[in-house]
Amino acid sequence: MELIQIIALAILQGLTEFLPISSSAHLILLPQMEGWADQGLAFDVAVHVGTLAAVVWYFRRDLLLMTRDWGRSVATRQMVGESRLAWAVLFGTIPVGLAGLLFKGLIETELRSPLVIAWATVVFAPLLWWADVRGRGARSEHAIGWKDVLVIGVAQALALIPGTSRSGITMTAGLMLGLSRSAAARFSFLLSIPVIVLAGGLNTIDLVRGEALVDWTSLLLGSVLSGLAAYLCIHVFLRLLERIGMLPFVIYRLLLGAGLLYLYS
Structure with a gap:
């Protein structure tokens, strides 16, 4: 991989992983638009490790409390402190884990086309806008119940x-x-932790089974850059979100989707 490709893809992954604009779409599209060779599974794992490190470090205090109280919850068989949030994150991960195992082949082949990305980008944009305008309330992530976990997990x-x-x-x-x-x-970001771990674990197994040569320098650089970009993205996004809302991301999604439909239809 060339240096510019490593830098561009790593920063792109870090910035888009936690924004409502789809990191996977951008990682698929940029190499296609620039005529770059596929970056390979090892690089995808590396940049996801970077984003995982970023979100874990950003929420380190929350995660320490959640882990401690989850252990106390298991021991006492009742909710303790932050254990409800910890259980919510764990159970909220089950639907995507099952779906990933069942449809892994389909996701990695037929669904990686620009037209699928374009339609998904466009279709879910107005839904995000509607939810932001009509559905926004004042509940915190600590008030999440089991119905909420099921709905968000299936989503x-x-x-x-x-x-x-x-x-x-x-x-x-x-x-x-x-x-x-x-x-x-915040709940979305916490949910990302087990998801990235699961996806990274499956990709690592595939990587170990393969025989491709690994460029460790590129992987290390990609991981560091994606981690730094992801941490900055989380910090800025959470600080600005209550003021700017979701509309800028809705507009971006509509423009991106329309552009892709124009180019690939």
Whole structure:
């Protein structure tokens, strides 16, 4: 991989992983538009490790409390402190994990086309806008119940379709259920942790089984750059979200989708 490709893809992954605009779509489209060779599975794993490190570090205090209280919850068989939120993240991951295992082949082949990305980008944009305008409430992520977990978890499974956006669809579901903008975003980011771990684990298994040579320098650079970009993105997004809302991302999705439909139809 050339240096410019490493830098561009790593920063793109870091910035788009947590914005409601679909990181997978951008990682598929940029190489196609620039005529670059596929970056390969190893690089995809590396940049996802970077984004995982970023979100874990950003929420490190929350995660420490959630892990501690989850362990106490298991021991006492009752909810303790932040254990409800920890259980919500774990159970909310089950639908996307099952869907990923069942439809892995389909997702990695037929659904990676520009037209699928274009339609998913366009279709889910107005839904995000509607949820932001009509469904936004004042509930925090700590008030999430089991019905909320089920709805958001099933919504997250839809993000396996490239162009949908995992963060976008989970925030949409959260807003429709009455969460505040920041609560919907924070819960979406926490949900990303087990999802990235699961996806990275499956890709790592595929990588180990393969025989491709690994460029460790490129992987390390990609991981560091994606992590830095992701941390900055989370920080700025959460600070600005209550003021700017989802409309800028809705407009971006509509323009991107329309452009792709024009180019590839």
